[in-house]
Amino acid sequence: MSMTIKDSIVSKTSTAYTPNNTIKSSETNTNTPAYSVDVTIKNRLEGILKNPNLIKNIEESLNNIDLSINTIGNEPTGILQGHMHEGMFDADFDATLSFFCGRRTEDKMPCKLKPEAKKALAKYYNTTINIQKGGKNTFKKYNLEYAAIAAYSSNKLANEKAQSSINAGNYSTENYQKIKTMANDLQKDSGIYISIDTTDSNVEIGAPNSLNLSYLAENTNFASNKITFSYNNTLLTLGGNRLNFMADHKEAESVWVNLAHGNYKNDDEVISALQHAGYNKIADDYTQQIYFVNGNYDKENGELWKGAVGYTAGSGDSTKYDKLRKSLFGSDDISFDYTQDELNKAYKNAPTEYENLQKYPLDREYLNFDTYNKTDSKKSDSSSNQIQALRKRISALNKQLHELKSNRLNQPSKAEIINTLEKNIQTIQQQIDNILENKIKNTLQ
Numbered sequence: 242m243s244m245t246i247k248d249s250i251v252s253k254t255s256t257a258y259t260p261n262n263t264i265k266s267s268e269t270n271t272n273t274p275a276y277s278v279d280v281t282i283k284n285r286l287e288g289i290l291k292n293p294n295l296i297k298n299i300e301e302s303l304n305n306i307d308l309s310i311n312t313i314g315n316e317p318t319g320i321l322q323g324h325m326h327e328g329m330f331d332a333d334f335d336a337t338l339s340f341f342c343g344r345r346t347e348d349k350m351p352c353k354l355k356p357e358a359k360k361a362l363a364k365y366y367n368t369t370i371n372i373q374k375g376g377k378n379t380f381k382k383y384n385l386e387y388a389a390i391a392a393y394s395s396n397k398l399a400n401e402k403a404q405s406s407i408n409a410g411n412y413s414t415e416n417y418q419k420i421k422t423m424a425n426d427l428q429k430d431s432g433i434y435i436s437i438d439t440t441d442s443n444v445e446i447g448a449p450n451s452l453n454l455s456y457l458a459e460n461t462n463f464a465s466n467k468i469t470f471s472y473n474n475t476l477l478t479l480g481g482n483r484l485n486f487m488a489d490h491k492e493a494e495s496v497w498v499n500l501a502h503g504n505y506k507n508d509d510e511v512i513s514a515l516q517h518a519g520y521n522k523i524a525d526d527y528t529q530q531i532y533f534v535n536g537n538y539d540k541e542n543g544e545l546w547k548g549a550v551g552y553t554a555g556s557g558d559s560t561k562y563d564k565l566r567k568s569l570f571g572s573d574d575i576s577f578d579y580t581q582d583e584l585n586k587a588y589k590n591a592p593t594e595y596e597n598l599q600k601y602p603l604d605r606e607y608l609n610f611d612t613y614n615k616t617d618s619k620k621s622d623s624s625s626n627q628i629q630a631l632r633k634r635i636s637a638l639n640k641q642l643h644e645l646k647s648n649r650l651n652q653p654s655k656a657e658i659i660n661t662l663e664k665n666i667q668t669i670q671q672q673i674d675n676i677l678e679n680k681i682k683n684t685l686q
Contacts, residue, residue: 331440331478333471336394336595337544340365343602344552346674358601365598368549369565377569381577385587386594387545388434388472393591395436395478402439402461405656409459420463420484427487430494431477431501432578434588438467438480455656466531469539473566474503474576476543486531490523503576507537540574603670631673638666 330338340362346352354362364371372379399421406412420437428435442457443464463481470477487497496514505511508531515524542551542562551562567573579587642662 332395332398332436333391333544335398336390336598337548339599339602340548344548346603346605352605355604355606358604361597361601365549372565380569384472384475384577385579385583387543388475389587389591390545390594391472391476391543392434392436393588393595395439398439399437401656402458405455405458406461411460412462417463419488420481423484423488424479427497427501431498432581432584433474433501434476434584435501436476436478437463437484438465438478441465454660458656466533469541470503471541472543477501483531486527493518493520493523508532628673628676631669635666635669638662
């Protein structure tokens with residue numbers, strides 16, 4: 242399937258009602274003490290609370306809310322009272338997390354990437370420069386590569402969570418295979434990457450260890466209604482509810498493909514499209530099972546874009562990426578069409594790039610401050626030996642981590658051990674950072 246870059250750019254306009262709260266100058270009293278405003282508000286609140294109809298109106302409003310269109314999955318409305326959503330990292334952020342940590346490490350102290358790491362990460366650090374030299378075509382190339390990494394990470398994480406949940410008896414192989422197949426079919430038909438939302442788990446209120454990542458993975462049910470576009474509409478993330486609904490109504494394929502292309506901005510437009518195409522029953526079912534009132538679909542930049550281009554040291558500011566995109570295309574709302582071969586090739590390279598982003602950002606050569614610390618050579622030698630011992634420990638843990646990720650240990654146990662190893666590595670790295678920071682302070686004294 243061959244497609245070309247879309248030349249048309251959709252401009253966004255928004256209007257918002259601003260109440261006229263202007264106070265005429267003749268009404269102001271420069272001699273009024275400041276606390277009188279608080280007294281006025283207090284008096285108004287007391288008047289409202291004394292109103293006998295207040296509680297009655299609130300109760301009537303709550304009773305009139307129709308919860309039938311806001312259920313989780315196919316569960317009865319009453320079940321909602323016994324569940325809560327525990328948020329987790331989405332796969333895109335998970336793929337970029339090590340890269341973010343590497344940038345922060347670079348901020349905190351003068352250290353540089355080791356040669357192999359520098360070579361593997363060069364294009365991420367030089368993304369902005371390369372795009373400024375190559376223009377729109379280079380931007381489009383990076384967009385595809387980064388979207389492919391995010392899609393690969395999402396598939397990897399979804400598979401891991403599904404297997405954990407299935408092993409724990411909280412989900413079925415058939416249910417997961419159904420939404421996974423629908424995601425694959427929609428990707429082939431639409432020509433963009435489709436991923437399954439992995440950010441929510443349905444966990445009983447008060448459940449033990451409810452904040453434990455392995456426990457959350459075991460209880461992932463992929464039941465959210467999420468719909469998020471990222472990487473300039475090259476990656477679409479869908480909740481399991483939507484994919485399940487699409488799988489049950491494949492006859493409306495043309496509408497689902499248009500949705501994937503970003504041709505609808507919210508569920509209201511999807512329902513209208515279904516009705517216009519003659520799928521009135523599907524439109525009714527969609528309204529009852531999927532629809533959320535006044536919810537426009539999310540448009541996000543993508544975490545790798547933020548990490549590589551939009552990074553501002555120490556601030557997390559992402560405006561650099563927004564400015565770069567706008568300078569090239571004149572708009573924040575752009576999208577590309579890639580051929581199936583381009584999508585497949587980028588996805589084939591994604592596992593290697595994903596591993597590089599996980600492995601190399603913290604692989605650094607730390608400067609030796611002993612030469613500069615003239616005040617206390619014994620203390621300097623002691624801290625240097627301590628750092629060397631800690632780095633050896635990190636190296637040993639990293640070796641265990643890579644070996645563990647490549648073996649065939651059952652998933653729940655594997656996830657728990659990986660989580661523990663990664664926390665230990667982070668703790669030791671923080672100890673090294675603290676020692677180096679103290680050495681810098683001593684040097685400057």
